[in-house]
Amino acid sequence: MILSLVFFTFAFIFYILTTTAYAGYWVFRKKWLGQIATAMACIALGATTMVLISRAGESGHGPFSNLWESMVLFIWATNAGYLLMEYRYKFKAIGAIVMSIVTLAMLSASLLPYRFKDVEPLNPALQSKWKWMTSLLSRWDLQNYAIGWLDFHVVTTFIGYAAFAISFGLAILYLLKNRYESRQQRVKLLEAIPDSKVLDEMSYRAIAWGFPFLAVGIVSGAIWANYAWGGYWSWDPKETWSLITWFIYAAYLHARVTRGWRGKRAAYLSILGFAAVVFLYWGVSFILPGLHAYA
Amino acid sequence: MAENAKQAAEGMDARWYRTLGSGIWAFLNSLKLTIFILIALAATSIFGTAIEQNAPLQKYIAEYGETWGNLIIYTNLDNMYYSWWFRGLILFLAVNIVVCTLERFPPKWKSLLEHKQERFDPKLIEKFAHHETLSIGASPEAVRDRLLQVLRKKRFGTVSSGGGDEFFIYAWKGRIGRLGSDMTHISLLLILLGALVGSVYGYRDSIFMNVGNTVKFSNESFMLRLDKFWIDYYDTGHIRQYNSLLTIIEDGKEVMQKQIWVNEPLDYKGLKFYQANYGLSWNKLEEAQLTFRHKVKEGTEVSFPVKWNTATDVPNSKYSVKVIGYTADFAYDEEDNLVYSKSENPNNPAIKIEVYEGEKLVSSPWLFLNYPGIFPAIPDSDHDFVYTGHKGTWFSGLQYSKDPGTNIVWVGSAVMGIGFIMAFFIYHRRVWIHIKGGGQSTEMKIGGTINKNTFAFERDIREITESVSSN
Ligand code: HEM
Numbered sequence: 001m002i003l004s005l006v007f008f009t010f011a012f013i014f015y016i017l018t019t020t021a022y023a024g025y026w027v028f029r030k031k032w033l034g035q036i037a038t039a040m041a042c043i044a045l046g047a048t049t050m051v052l053i054s055r056a057g058e059s060g061h062g063p064f065s066n067l068w069e070s071m072v073l074f075i076w077a078t079n080a081g082y083l084l085m086e087y088r089y090k091f092k093a094i095g096a097i098v099m100s101i102v103t104l105a106m107l108s109a110s111l112l113p114y115r116f117k118d119v120e121p122l123n124p125a126l127q128s129k130w131k132w133m134t135s136l137l138s139r140w141d142l143q144n145y146a147i148g149w150l151d152f153h154v155v156t157t158f159i160g161y162a163a164f165a166i167s168f169g170l171a172i173l174y175l176l177k178n179r180y181e182s183r184q185q186r187v188k189l190l191e192a193i194p195d196s197k198v199l200d201e202m203s204y205r206a207i208a209w210g211f212p213f214l215a216v217g218i219v220s221g222a223i224w225a226n227y228a229w230g231g232y233w234s235w236d237p238k239e240t241w242s243l244i245t246w247f248i249y250a251a252y253l254h255a256r257v258t259r260g261w262r263g264k265r266a267a268y269l270s271i272l273g274f275a276a277v278v279f280l281y282w283g284v285s286f287i288l289p290g291l292h293a294y295a
Numbered sequence: 296m297a298e299n300a301k302q303a304a305e306g307m308d309a310r311w312y313r314t315l316g317s318g319i320w321a322f323l324n325s326l327k328l329t330i331f332i333l334i335a336l337a338a339t340s341i342f343g344t345a346i347e348q349n350a351p352l353q354k355y356i357a358e359y360g361e362t363w364g365n366l367i368i369y370t371n372l373d374n375m376y377y378s379w380w381f382r383g384l385i386l387f388l389a390v391n392i393v394v395c396t397l398e399r400f401p402p403k404w405k406s407l408l409e410h411k412q413e414r415f416d417p418k419l420i421e422k423f424a425h426h427e428t429l430s431i432g433a434s435p436e437a438v439r440d441r442l443l444q445v446l447r448k449k450r451f452g453t454v455s456s457g458g459g460d461e462f463f464i465y466a467w468k469g470r471i472g473r474l475g476s477d478m479t480h481i482s483l484l485l486i487l488l489g490a491l492v493g494s495v496y497g498y499r500d501s502i503f504m505n506v507g508n509t510v511k512f513s514n515e516s517f518m519l520r521l522d523k524f525w526i527d528y529y530d531t532g533h534i535r536q537y538n539s540l541l542t543i544i545e546d547g548k549e550v551m552q553k554q555i556w557v558n559e560p561l562d563y564k565g566l567k568f569y570q571a572n573y574g575l576s577w578n579k580l581e582e583a584q585l586t587f588r589h590k591v592k593e594g595t596e597v598s599f600p601v602k603w604n605t606a607t608d609v610p611n612s613k614y615s616v617k618v619i620g621y622t623a624d625f626a627y628d629e630e631d632n633l634v635y636s637k638s639e640n641p642n643n644p645a646i647k648i649e650v651y652e653g654e655k656l657v658s659s660p661w662l663f664l665n666y667p668g669i670f671p672a673i674p675d676s677d678h679d680f681v682y683t684g685h686k687g688t689w690f691s692g693l694q695y696s697k698d699p700g701t702n703i704v705w706v707g708s709a710v711m712g713i714g715f716i717m718a719f720f721i722y723h724r725r726v727w728i729h730i731k732g733g734g735q736s737t738e739m740k741i742g743g744t745i746n747k748n749t750f751a752f753e754r755d756i757r758e759i760t761e762s763v764s765s766n
Contacts, residue, residue, distance in 0.1 A: 088750075089750065120533075127535075127536060127556075128558045149558075201748075201749060205750075209719070211715075212712075212716075212719055215712075215715065216712070219711075219712075222704070222708075223705070224558075226701065227558050227559065227560060228557060228558045228569070229569070230499060230560070230567065230569040230571065230695070230696045231499060231696055232698075232701060232704060233490075235376045237344040240343060240344050240376075241344060243340065244336075244340050245337075247333045247334070247336050247337040250333050251329075251333040251334050251337070254326055254329050254330050254333070257326060258326045258327065258330075261330075276337075284344070
């Protein structure tokens, strides 16, 4: 049995428990339930970290070289991003929706066919370690731990994806809450979540993180492509879709500058943006042929 | 009369142009247009990922049918990222950025420079979404000093005025954040400029080189030689890396040698060589295996290897042979009298050899691996050569490209990074405070704005008010 898969199973169980606890907090609004939920989310984050670490040990390189590994990274970043947000804003009920997204992601990762999960050596195109780092670390005989464009590109992109996923969750909550607020209806279930105005602002803040990270991901991809493929841009479907996604979020940001586009329309744009992210991540990998190895 | 009419017509004309001009200007100055262009770019880009790009035209007809196929070709969807309309859309975005910046930047700059308000109407404070009034049991002067201290500690810039029992404080922080969006926009223009330079002055192509080959590039003064090609494997047998050892030769001198692999190109005078491809050569061998035999007598065969282009003595005979040609998939063009390879695959391997008797060239036949002995190798002789096998040699597929716009793109990307940090993580906060004493307590009004992230601002205001009220 591969250790990383053991940790994965463990994390999966905890994500289900975490989601249940947050949902329970939402419904019953008991403080202790909220505390348990946060604690479980931390344990799940620890387990996810262990999946990544053990996978790095098993494969001998950064755990970002196939679809399953990148899913774990996405889950890790979403969970970490959520916990940071909870720590800053102290709104716990949002956890129910974010953790549902994460659990769904866990489920889809676990259903991947084995060839997407296997421990594999890096193929030639993915070997991109930074020379300066390799030579620096080799002074202490640690050169195997040097990272490169693969690691940087994937991690920055996935932090972006995670922020967009959180923004998506918040946009859904916004639409729910706004619907009842505008009808002046009090719905007990929705009292635990913050006002729609706050949700709108938080959804925007998540995009304000995701947008630059996606940009750094795109630029680092371009730098890498300039080493690997003979040019910084070749309109490969993955590249193009990342640009499409980026344009949608750029439209979102400008829509906010022209006041009228906050609230509902902004929420729809955020949802559209996340749909593009999902296609960028899974759709392109499975439907459109291209130069990208995976993900 | 005529004068008047002419003048009137001129006036009309001028007005017409002016209104048209300002109409276009207003149109280009609109953020709604920006949103529209961004969405249009996103939406149209999808076509290019769904429809194969740069395929032969017949393929579109075959795949999509007559009507749709022709529509695709007619609208350039087969090469859409380079089509006039897609480029037009990008140009439109650039013009939109320029107009927006020209229109908005100067007043913004001015208001950022001349922002200080030493005196203001206290009623202004209540107009802000974030404002508070509280009364404090301390003298106005003490409240002012305490506030200034707190604001400075929070790294706000401050000006204050007033005296006696009435004071005004204006404080600000993060003005530079306002320029983040402008930096971002300028960076986009830079990146587009880099792409433009690249598309005008850059080029990209690929070559296949056999080990030992030297090629000359038409636009460059130097030559490139492939010294070696090899593959590294993991212990598990997976391919680890493809490598080529390349030498640059300029003015007859070897000026540079470098091992390249996927992710590690060679860069010489702006021309970059990338490891892109490899395979078994279809027009060269390392060595061929030949059999020399008597046409009728049994048991006379001797088999021996012959290295490429190297004269080799045939054992126990007066002959020597040389392998001078190879094609993996032999074909013959009768019109041009040319031998060529139909494909890269060894479907019909053939070699051309030269047979010498001493110094004299006796014959130079083609021999076929799949058809041994169909043509005699040496005319009017009892002896024959048969081609029985070979050891291939690698070719290395190299891509090469030159793009003088690349560095402009990198500069643009760096500027964009700075712009993002300024736009998203430095918030422009402005705080107005009015302090007025009256009897035992002092009344303090505080209010202000932040350009984004109202949460952060609420925290600021809370911390400032707490610091004075806790006295
Ligand atoms: C791909 C294209 C573009 C990108 C990536 C981009 C990026 C940005 C960013 C990151 C911001 C800051 C947003 C924020 O603070 O929330 C911004 C603001 C803005 N952008 Fe753009 N922009 C683009 C095109 C344009 C164009 C074509 C215009 C022309 C009208 C424009 C006008 C503005 C304006 C007026 C602001 C607000 C300025 C301010 O807050 O002071 N943008 N843009």
